[in-house]
Amino acid sequence: xxxxxxxxxxxxxxxxxxxxxxxxxxxxxxxxxxxxxxxxxxxxxxxxxxxxxxxxxxxxxxxxxxxxxxxxxxxxxxxxxxxxxxxxxxxxxxxxxxxxxxxxxxxxxxxxxxxxxxxxxxxxxxxxxxxxxxxxxxxxxxxxxxxxxxxxxxxxxxxxxxxxxxxxxxxxxxxxxxxxxxxxxxxxxxxxxxxxxxxxxxxxxxxxxxxxxxxxxxxxxxxxxxxxxxxxxxxxxxxxxxxxxxxxxxxxxxxxxxxxxxxxxxxxxxxxxxxxxxxxxxxxxxxxxxxxxxxxxxxxxxxxxxxxxxxxxxxxxxxxxxxxxxxxxxxxxxxxxxxxxxxxxxxxxxxxxxxxxxxxxxxxxxxxxxxxxxxxxxxxxxxxxxxxxxxxxxxxxxxxxxxxxxxxxxxxxxxxxxxxxxxxxxxxxxxxxxxxx
Numbered sequence: 550x551x552x553x554x555x556x557x558x559x560x561x562x563x564x565x566x567x568x569x570x571x572x573x574x575x576x577x578x579x580x581x582x583x584x585x586x587x588x589x590x591x592x593x594x595x596x597x598x599x600x601x602x603x604x605x606x607x608x609x610x611x612x613x614x615x616x617x618x619x620x621x622x623x624x625x626x627x628x629x630x631x632x633x634x635x636x637x638x639x640x641x642x643x644x645x646x647x648x649x650x651x652x653x654x655x656x657x658x659x660x661x662x663x664x665x666x667x668x669x670x671x672x673x674x675x676x677x678x679x680x681x682x683x684x685x686x687x688x689x690x691x692x693x694x695x696x697x698x699x700x701x702x703x704x705x706x707x708x709x710x711x712x713x714x715x716x717x718x719x720x721x722x723x724x725x726x727x728x729x730x731x732x733x734x735x736x737x738x739x740x741x742x743x744x745x746x747x748x749x750x751x752x753x754x755x756x757x758x759x760x761x762x763x764x765x766x767x768x769x770x771x772x773x774x775x776x777x778x779x780x781x782x783x784x785x786x787x788x789x790x791x792x793x794x795x796x797x798x799x800x801x802x803x804x805x806x807x808x809x810x811x812x813x814x815x816x817x818x819x820x821x822x823x824x825x826x827x828x829x830x831x832x833x834x835x836x837x838x839x840x841x842x843x844x845x846x847x848x849x850x851x852x853x854x855x856x857x858x859x860x861x862x863x864x865x866x867x868x869x870x871x872x873x874x875x876x877x878x879x880x881x882x883x884x885x886x887x888x889x890x891x892x893x894x895x896x897x898x899x900x901x902x903x904x905x906x907x908x909x910x911x912x913x914x915x916x917x918x919x920x921x922x923x924x925x926x927x928x929x930x931x932x933x934x935x936x937x938x939x940x941x942x943x944x945x946x947x948x949x950x951x952x953x954x955x956x957x958x959x960x961x962x963x964x965x966x967x968x969x970x971x972x973x974x975x976x977x978x979x980x981x982x983x984x985x986x
Contacts, residue, residue: 550719554586568666570594576611576728579671595625599652601633672706675713696766780815798854820845850943868913885984902971904981908956922959923969
């Protein structure tokens with residue numbers, strides 16, 4: 550196995566030869582073989598072992614074994630002990646998911662602090678097949694069937710082309726010692742059930758299963774590349790703006806497609822949505838219809854779909870501003886208040902008002918139905934709802950609007966329009982500049 554592994558590194562992963570590498574080692578056969586192979590190739594490696602404290606003395610024995618291996622090979626080893634059950638309970642994650650998060654968070658912390666270029670894990674071809682079957686059994690899209698990536702940011706899996714059988718044969722031929730995790734024998738977990746009960750039957754039916762599976766993965770990844778290019782082309786046509794934590798899509802571009810639901814899935818799958826029939830119905834829904842995911846919402850607004858992140862904080866905002874305040878932080882940005890003698894800049898983010906007309910304290914608040922103001926440059930008053938409609942503001946734009954007020958009177962629809970009642974004229978002697986940044 551050493552020569553095929555060396556060839557694989559040279560051909561596919563040559564950057565590892567000049568990098569500082571951290572091997573995630575459990576003490577099991579896979580990570581032990583990966584460690585010995587990298588050591589024989591004289592790669593610059595160190596070991597990182599997690600003690601999850603889930604198997605009592607067995608977990609402690611794994612830790613001692615890894616430390617002894619590091620000493621025998623002359624390698625640096627890092628050990629971290631976790632209260633996995635406590636973390637699982639507090640974070641409301643399964644034990645497996647809690648251990649996974651703890652493990653990778655720690656690996657990333659080590660890599661960042663000690664400047665490791667890559668983290669190596671010992672996933673192999675059988676792991677890839679098991680992951681494929683798990684995703685298939687749970688229901689997934691194309692992305693869930695393209696296998697474990699060999700390189701994912703700074704995570705590299707050099708053993709991915711090699712089978713469990715090849716790894717075991719190499720370990721036994723070289724008299725390597727390794728630790729057996731007793732939990733791997735249990736069929737409590739889906740992966741173990743597939744490993745012990747399903748995959749052996751599939752291999753018995755077709756001895757070339759892993760080789761054929763690798764071909765299937767290649768074909769699926771080629772198809773995924775085509776899908777990705779098609780989605781990118783759609784997004785270039787459909788997205789009109791990306792700003793203020795909002796992405797705006799043209800509904801018309803989705804309606805032109807022969808299968809818009811499939812494209813909607815690919816575009817919005819990473820935002821936590823699951824109700825794809827409802828999302829497809831948005832294309833023909835009335836304005837104001839929205840679909841929520843745990844983190845985002847998708848709103849139909851006239852001829853557009855608006856995607857935004859859900860603000861977990863309250864939408865209500867009420868800020869009191871005293872006459873001595875020079876700057877105040879708001880949900881829209883920072884308001885700066887400065888006394889001035891001249892009017893130099895005129896734009897939507899800067900207004901000049903007659904300070905003697907203001908009643909302190911000023912306030913910043915969210916707009917509400919029934920609010921009205923006297924738009925500067927116009928005669929008479931106007932309801933904010935009518936002003937927003939005339940300005941063709943989207944539902945999300947309207948939700949984000951904040952008002953600067955003097956008593957009950959609106960001084961400024963912040964970032965949009967000032968009120969005529971507070972404007973500066975030739976008799977004004979006390980000018981206040983208000984700027985949003």
